[in-house]
Amino acid sequence: MSHMILRRADRLTEAGGDAGAGLLDVVFAPSAEAVRVSIKDGKATLTHGPFDDTVAGFSIIDAPSVPDAVEWLRRWPAGEEPAVLEIRQSGCPDNCHAIRDAAGSGDTQQRYAVLLRSSPDLEHEVPVARDKITALDAHNAAEAEAGTLVAADGLRGTARGARVKVARQAFSVIDGPFTEIKELIAGFWLIRAASMEDAIAWAIRNPYPTGPDVEVEIRPVLNNPHAAFGADLQSAEARMRAEQLEAGMRAHFTA
Incomplete structure (x- = not known):
């Protein structure tokens, strides 16, 4: 089962410090570079960051349950500032199709995360019409085939x-x-775009199944966020990744 680990933003990450101790797969630039897009009655309103109530990055891990994900996080290296990490089960309540790593390895093109901000209906998993989910799946598949969409899933x-x-x-x-x-975040799309303006245009035309009124936050993704990590953090990252792989293989072969 997939779980998303979200690092809540704080003073350290917003100042450009290490958001993931080398352990997050996707790390965002500080929210001063972010834009929120509120779509209401067919009109889009933009609000520029910084934002207080946001996240600094995420990883998706395979863990059988939330307690297993918690145990994985016990290996998170404690830094100078406390880190708040949110564990969320991946997937749409209405079984939308996830897109996994459509970019392939070695992709260095600028990426942006389009984060769907939650709502009472999304948090309480109010059912969505099947035709809207079908339209979203078709759109995501076409965008992935075109090379624009890197990954997408609900929470x-x-x-x-x-x-x-x-x-x-x-x-x-x-x-x-x-x-x-x-x-809270209720889902995400990870896209390639030439600029923030292009990412905003993509987000506005995205067929959100929970629309027509939605709010998304668009974050530039750091292409090489861990380049400056020291040996200790690199060693901790390698150890955690190896332990996760070993646990996943053990679960697979003993199932």
């Missing part, structure tokens, strides 16, 4: 998730659901 409500706080002297876990719905 289940936070009743299926948890939050972990990692500090030098403490490790705490809070189970969902969470009440601050406007701060």
